[in-house]
Amino acid sequence: MNKIVSKEYLSDKVVKFEVEAPLIAKSRRAGHFVIVRVGRKGERVPYTIADADAKRGTITLVIQTVGKSSQKVCALNEGDYITDMVGPLGRATHIEKFGTVVCAGGGVGIAPILPIMKAMKEAGNRVISVLAARTKELIILEDQVRENSDEVIFMTDDGSYGEKGLITAGVENVIQREKVDLCVTIGPAIMMKFVSQLTKKYDVPTVASLNTIMVDGTGMCGACRVTVGGQIRFVCVDGPEFNAHQVDFDEMLMRLKAYDR
Amino acid sequence: MSEYLKTERAQEWRETLRKSVKTKDRVSIPRVKMPEVDPVVRSRSYDEVNLGLTADLAINESQRCLDCVDPTCITGCPVEINIPKFIKNIERGEFLEAAKVLKETSALPAVCGRVCPQERQCESRCFYTLKLKKEPVAIGYLERFAADYERMSGNISIPETGPANGIKIAVVGSGPAGLAFAGDMVKMGYDVTVFEALHELGGVLRYGIPEFRLPNEIVDIEIDGLKKMGVKFETNCIVGKTISEEDLKTDGFKGIFVGSGAGLPNFMNIPGENLIGIMSCNEYLTRVNLMQAADPESDTPVYKGKKVAVVGGGNTAMDAVRTARRLGAEKAMIIYRRSEEEMPARVEEIKHAKEEGIDFYTLHNPLRYEGDERGHVQRMLLQRMELGAPDQSGRRRPVAIEGDTVWLEVDEVIVSVGVSPNPLIPQSFEGMEVTSWGTIVVNGDTMQTADEMIFAGGDIVRGGATVILAMGDGRKAAKAMNQYLDDVMILTI
Ligand SMILES: Cc1cc2nc3c(=O)[nH]c(=O)nc-3n(C[C@H](O)[C@H](O)[C@H](O)COP(=O)(O)OP(=O)(O)OC[C@H]3O[C@@H](n4cnc5c(N)ncnc54)[C@H](O)[C@@H]3O)c2cc1C
Ligand SMILES: Cc1cc2nc3c(=O)[nH]c(=O)nc-3n(C[C@H](O)[C@H](O)[C@H](O)COP(=O)(O)OP(=O)(O)OC[C@H]3O[C@@H](n4cnc5c(N)ncnc54)[C@H](O)[C@@H]3O)c2cc1C
Ligand code: SF4
Ligand code: SF4
Ligand code: FES
Numbered sequence: 001m002n003k004i005v006s007k008e009y010l011s012d013k014v015v016k017f018e019v020e021a022p023l024i025a026k027s028r029r030a031g032h033f034v035i036v037r038v039g040r041k042g043e044r045v046p047y048t049i050a051d052a053d054a055k056r057g058t059i060t061l062v063i064q065t066v067g068k069s070s071q072k073v074c075a076l077n078e079g080d081y082i083t084d085m086v087g088p089l090g091r092a093t094h095i096e097k098f099g100t101v102v103c104a105g106g107g108v109g110i111a112p113i114l115p116i117m118k119a120m121k122e123a124g125n126r127v128i129s130v131l132a133a134r135t136k137e138l139i140i141l142e143d144q145v146r147e148n149s150d151e152v153i154f155m156t157d158d159g160s161y162g163e164k165g166l167i168t169a170g171v172e173n174v175i176q177r178e179k180v181d182l183c184v185t186i187g188p189a190i191m192m193k194f195v196s197q198l199t200k201k202y203d204v205p206t207v208a209s210l211n212t213i214m215v216d217g218t219g220m221c222g223a224c225r226v227t228v229g230g231q232i233r234f235v236c237v238d239g240p241e242f243n244a245h246q247v248d249f250d251e252m253l254m255r256l257k258a259y260d261r
Numbered sequence: 262m263s264e265y266l267k268t269e270r271a272q273e274w275r276e277t278l279r280k281s282v283k284t285k286d287r288v289s290i291p292r293v294k295m296p297e298v299d300p301v302v303r304s305r306s307y308d309e310v311n312l313g314l315t316a317d318l319a320i321n322e323s324q325r326c327l328d329c330v331d332p333t334c335i336t337g338c339p340v341e342i343n344i345p346k347f348i349k350n351i352e353r354g355e356f357l358e359a360a361k362v363l364k365e366t367s368a369l370p371a372v373c374g375r376v377c378p379q380e381r382q383c384e385s386r387c388f389y390t391l392k393l394k395k396e397p398v399a400i401g402y403l404e405r406f407a408a409d410y411e412r413m414s415g416n417i418s419i420p421e422t423g424p425a426n427g428i429k430i431a432v433v434g435s436g437p438a439g440l441a442f443a444g445d446m447v448k449m450g451y452d453v454t455v456f457e458a459l460h461e462l463g464g465v466l467r468y469g470i471p472e473f474r475l476p477n478e479i480v481d482i483e484i485d486g487l488k489k490m491g492v493k494f495e496t497n498c499i500v501g502k503t504i505s506e507e508d509l510k511t512d513g514f515k516g517i518f519v520g521s522g523a524g525l526p527n528f529m530n531i532p533g534e535n536l537i538g539i540m541s542c543n544e545y546l547t548r549v550n551l552m553q554a555a556d557p558e559s560d561t562p563v564y565k566g567k568k569v570a571v572v573g574g575g576n577t578a579m580d581a582v583r584t585a586r587r588l589g590a591e592k593a594m595i596i597y598r599r600s601e602e603e604m605p606a607r608v609e610e611i612k613h614a615k616e617e618g619i620d621f622y623t624l625h626n627p628l629r630y631e632g633d634e635r636g637h638v639q640r641m642l643l644q645r646m647e648l649g650a651p652d653q654s655g656r657r658r659p660v661a662i663e664g665d666t667v668w669l670e671v672d673e674v675i676v677s678v679g680v681s682p683n684p685l686i687p688q689s690f691e692g693m694e695v696t697s698w699g700t701i702v703v704n705g706d707t708m709q710t711a712d713e714m715i716f717a718g719g720d721i722v723r724g725g726a727t728v729i730l731a732m733g734d735g736r737k738a739a740k741a742m743n744q745y746l747d748d749v750m751i752l753t754i
Contacts, residue, residue, distance in 0.1 A: 023503050037460060043552065043560035044460075068560055084460040086497040215552070215561075218458050218499065219683065220524040221544035225535060232528055232535070237684075251535055254636035258537045259562040 001081045005058055010140040013065045014108055015074045016050075022057030024049070024087045030095060030119040031209070031241055033112075034059070034087030035217040038072040042083060045069045046214050046236075048112030048186075049088060062111030062140065089217045090240045093207075097124045099181035102204075103149070104171050104195050106132045106187025110140050112209060113186045118148045120184075126150050128174055132167035132191070136160040167191060168198045175202045182207065185244060189256055193249035200245045208244035210235045213258060226252050266335075269346055270328065278349055279328050288389075292396040293322040300616040304586050307472045307555075310613055311375070311405075316356070319406040323352040326398045329388050334400060337386030340733040342366045344383060348403055360411035361418065363404060368441035368736065371412060371479050372466060373729050374405030376576075378607045382729070412482055419489050423450035428746060431456065431514040433500045433686060436464020437728045438520030438719025440483065441735030443492045446518075449743050454493040454514075456500050461551060464522055466728070468551040469543070471580050473587070474610075501689030515749075516714050516742045519690075519701065520735060523720035524683040528676055529572070533630030538564055538638040542571070542581040542677035549584055566673025568592045570641060572627055573677030574604035575725075579614050581675045586617055593619050594669075598626040598646050598659045624648070624659065628666065630674065640670050682721050690715065700724055707741035708734055716742050 006018040024034060033048045051060035065074050076082065093116050101120045105113035110131050121127045127148065132155040133139045139154060139161055146152055154162025155170045163170065167187070174180060175198075183206040185195040192208045199206040212224040212235045219237035226233055229246040233239065269275070296312040297303075303310050314322065326348040334344045343362055350359035363370035377383075379401035384390060387397035411417055428451050432439045435457040443453045461467050463480040488494065498504065500521075509517060526541035528534055545563070548554040554563035569585040571578050574597035586593040595614070597604060600623050604611060615621070624646040633639045645665040648657040682699040694702040694711040701710055701717045708716045718734025720726055 023498070027503060027505065027508075039560075041553070041556070041559045072560070084497050086458065086460070086499060086503070088502060089499075215544060215547055216459065218524065218685065220526070221547050222526045222528065222541040223544045225528075227535060232530065255535065255537060257635070 001083065002085045004076055004078055004080050004082065007076070007078045010062065011137050014111075014138070014140050015063050015065075016111075017061045017063065017073075017076075018058045019061060019082060019085065020057060021059050021085060021087075024085070025052040025054045025057050025059050028052050028059065028088035029092035030115040031090060031093030032088035033090050033217075033240065034061070034085050035089060035214065036061075036073060036082055037084040038069070038076065039083055042072060043069045044084075044215055044217065045073070046089070046211070046217060048115075048209075050111045050114055062108065064108035086217070089236055091238070093119065093184075093241055095119045095123050099125065100179060101125045101127050102171060102174055102180050102183045103127060103129045104132075104167055104183060104185040104187070105129070106167050106191040107134075107138060108140070109185075109187030109191070110145065113184065114141060114144055114148070116184055116186075117145065121148050121150075128180075129153070130155065130167060130170040130174065132156070132170065132187070134158065166194070168194050171195060172198055175199070175204060180204050183244075185209075189249060189253050192244065193253070196244035196247065196249065206244040207241045208247060209240045210242060210247065210252065211240070212252060213256060226255075266332070266343065269343065270330075274353065275328060275346075275349055278353055282324055284327060287325055287327060288393060288395070290321065290325050292325070293318050293399050293402065295399075295402055297613075300618070303473065304583075304617040307587060309476050310473050313409055314402055314406045316410075319351050319403060320354065322399050323348045323403060325389070326352070327388060333386045333388060333391060334383045334398070337383040339382065339727075339729050340366045340736065342383075342404075344400055347407060348398065348400070351403055351407060356407055356410040357414065357416060357418075359407035363407060364418070364420065367729075368444045368732050369437060369483055369728070370404055371408035372437070372475060372483065373732070374401050374403075374408055375475050375479075376470060376607075376727075377401055377729050378727065380608045412479070417482070417486060419486060420444075420448055422448050422490050425452065425491075426450040427452060428516075429454070429512070429514045430742070431500070431509050431517045432520065433517065434458075434464060434520040434522055434719075434721075435462040435484075435494065436520055436522050436719060436731060437466060438522075438721075438731035438735040439464070439518065440487060441732040442518045442520060442718065442739050443735075444487055444490070445736050445739035446742070447487065447490045447492050449739070453491070454495060456498045456504070457494065457496045458499040459551065460496050462494055462496065464520075468547045469577065469580070471546065471550055471584055473583070474580065499685065501685050506690045516716070516746060518735070518738055518742065519686050519710075519715060519717040519721055520719045520731065521683045521686050521721045523680040523725050525681040526676070527679045527681060529627065529678055531627060531629050533632065533638070534676070536630050536632040536638040537636050538566065538632075538672060539630060539674040539676065542573070542577045542675050543680070545581050545675045546577070546584065549588070555588055563588070564673045565589050566671070568594075568671045569673045569675065570594045570596050570669065570671045571675045571677055572596045573679075574599065574606060574623075575677065575679075576606045576610055578675075578677035579606045579610040581677055582619050583610075583614055583617060585673070585675070586619065590673075594622055595619060596622045596625050596627060596643065598624065599656065600624055600648060603656050622669075625667075626659070626661070638671060638674055640668050641674060643667050643669055680720075680725050682724060686721065698724060706737075707745075708738035709741060709745065713745070
């Protein structure tokens with residue numbers, strides 16, 4: 001049982017929670033996630049740890065309402081308890097001084113890319129964030145992103161904020177303009193696929209954080225499996241981050257529809 | 262046989278009992294048949310298939326046991342339960358006493374009575390099997406009877422615990438290895454905490470073995486007993502992730518037992534294996550057992566295929582295929598590359614599966630899968646096999662019959678071709694020696710690892726094994742850790 005300390009709406013469908021979890025707050029690093037279950041009949045669902053405060057013993061989750069399970073979490077209020085929460089799961093992001101790092105986040109992917117942005121910045125990288133959403137309201141966490149980036153480029157599908165266009169256009173501009181040493185991308189699978197195709201063309205090493213369907217999150221079931229470089233890998237224990245250029249995104253996109261309801 | 266067994270056997274009540282029925286009459290009693298739910302009814306229900314023996318049936322069966330001078334059955338039991346002693350207690354109607362005998366050696370008799378592969382263990386070494394060439398005494402059924410009787414009587418004896426010594430011990434994993442270890446340590450007065458990664462306790466007993474074979478209630482009661490004895494449980498806590506080995510040591514834990522199991526499912530790495538509808542048996546059974554996906558109220562989804570193929574021939578495969586049947590599969594099939602004789606599953610599971618209308622494709626091996634336009638599996642190509650020369654294990658090796666393949670229509674496939682040890686602990690603990698299979702290396706007598714304060718047992722040491730072996734390891738480790746800590750304490754005082 002983990003108590004919700006605060007709840008804030010970042011947009012219509014995106015909620016930011018601060019949750020009591022002292023052990024996780026202490027041991028987590030950028031790139032880690034937790035598995036959450038709400039109610040006795042609830043499903044186990046993964047969410048990235050967007051931030052943590054080891055002193056207060058809390059972690060931050062940013063959750064977008066998609067279907068049944070995310071709705072259940074987002075319906076909880078300050079003072080409520082999350083039935084089960086386990087983590088930190090996955091491998092932490094490999095952080096070092098690469099030089100110039102582009103963080104390409106789309107939609108609710110802006111939240112999980114934030115801790116990576118932060119860690120990359122702390123490691124002395126020049127961080128350029130390219131963040132995309134359908135429309136202005138869906139751009140979340142703008143202040144924190146600005147705090148942790150040397151430059152921020154916003155892209156919206158309808159041009160209501162920043163530049164009009166897709167995330168790939170923004171990333172391509174940067175790559176054409178200057179040398180990029182690493183690209184990190186988090187967002188809908190289809191977006192990551194196109195970012196990966198683009199950076200491959202320019203030979204920019206790219207890491208994608210995959211959001212496959214999971215059950216246990218500890219390597220026990222294989223529900224989260226993806227093909228990377230022709231081999232089966234489990235996102236929960238071997239990932240969630242992989243060399244994007246080797247990920248079979250088409251297979252992943254197909255598998256994400258396995259339980260469409 | 263040991264002096265102890267001899268003295269026990271020489272007790273007056275045992276002698277009287279032995280003489281009360283002639284051996285000739287004992288051996289002419291036919292082996293009891295386990296009362297079970299009708300196959301048609303049960304293949305639509307999660308209720309336990311075996312109903313258990315009535316007291317009359319149990320007493321009758323117990324009379325078959327000859328209370329042998331040399332009870333070879335005991336040598337077939339990995340934890341050496343005093344089998345004639347508990348059976349003779351059943352014969353004289355002292356059922357609670359029988360349960361006590363079981364508890365001297367077994368931490369989970371109600372579980373082992375149900376899931377042990379008896380035909381390969383105790384019952385294979387029974388005098389009836391070895392010498393009389395008759396069906397063995399139904400040791401497993403009787404064990405289950407005594408344990409269930411105790412549970413139902415409301416008189417479960419909570420074993421006495423020694424005076425608390427305040428020494429903190431950590432257990433990683435709440436499967437049979439961890440539970441057995443925890444039980445023994447708390448009895449010796451240690452302050453035991455079990456850390457479990459999942460949100461429920463019991464390991465494979467909970468998420469793997471289905472309700473119709475091992476009701477959850479039985480696992481709950483065993484765990485409740487441990488709680489009453491003072492064992493603490495922390496669910497949702499992954500050692501090596503949520504808390505590190507270092508954390509445990511700074512928190513004052515003086516000994517660690519690793520019973521983290523063989524959690525990692527193997528796949529066959531054949532084309533199409535990642536199509537939708539193809540999954541590991543761990544995923545399938547976890548969805549159904551741990552997450553109760555068959556319950557319409559549950560948020561966790563599960564496929565309810567009509568034509569379900571399960572690849573493999575072990576207990577896990579039988580559990581999956583029988584579960585698929587219960588979820589409404591019209592055709593539920595076992596695909597196994599050897600013949601039925603080589604199947605590692607318990608004989609009873611194979612029998613039950615057949616009665617429930619499972620189709621067996623033995624000597625068939627999957628080559629690849631094809632799906633529909635949405636990526637959902639539609640059919641699988643099978644290679645027909647034949648048995649060749651025996652391999653090192655003595656089993657005849659399956660070889661492909663060149664060019665002999667067949668397509669099978671399926672809408673769900675469950676891959677049950679074994680598991681690998683959970684790599685979490687070996688990866689995150691320092692100084693752990695690991696085999697090329699990923700199992701942790703221990704001293705076989707003490708279960709101690711290369712790191713003196715860490716002991717390990719169960720599937721993480723053996724690869725995939727059995728409940729009773731895991732439990733036996735836990736008990737062995739408890740004894741050895743107690744000895745080790747005694748020595749350490751003496752040195753440091
Ligand atoms: C490592 C990891 C980190 C994640 N971090 C975040 C995060 O920080 N914030 C956030 O909002 N979301 C995150 N997700 C995605 C989140 O888990 C899914 O949005 C959630 O599972 C959707 O469940 P639902 O019941 O609300 O929707 P559903 O009703 O189950 O499904 C809606 C759609 O999402 C698909 N889906 C189901 N499960 C997942 C899944 N695990 N991931 C992606 N799609 C899924 C379904 O197939 C369906 O098409 C993360 C996923 C992973 C694997
Ligand atoms: C479907 C199925 C059917 C079976 N049928 C039979 C049968 O009929 N008869 C029989 O004798 N055997 C059977 N077996 C095998 C038997 O269940 C196992 O050999 C036995 O459970 C092993 O026990 P264990 O304690 O070593 O591990 P497990 O039962 O696997 O328990 C390990 C536990 O440790 C937890 N864990 C792992 N890592 C960590 C960590 N880092 N921190 C915290 N917790 C952790 C896991 O979540 C799990 O709960 C079956 C197995 C399966 C899968
Ligand atoms: S524990 Fe298993 S092997 Fe031992 S006597 Fe009981 S059923 Fe037989
Ligand atoms: S070997 Fe068979 S008959 Fe003899 S004591 Fe054991 S169970 Fe009884
Ligand atoms: S979620 Fe089960 S193995 Fe990754």
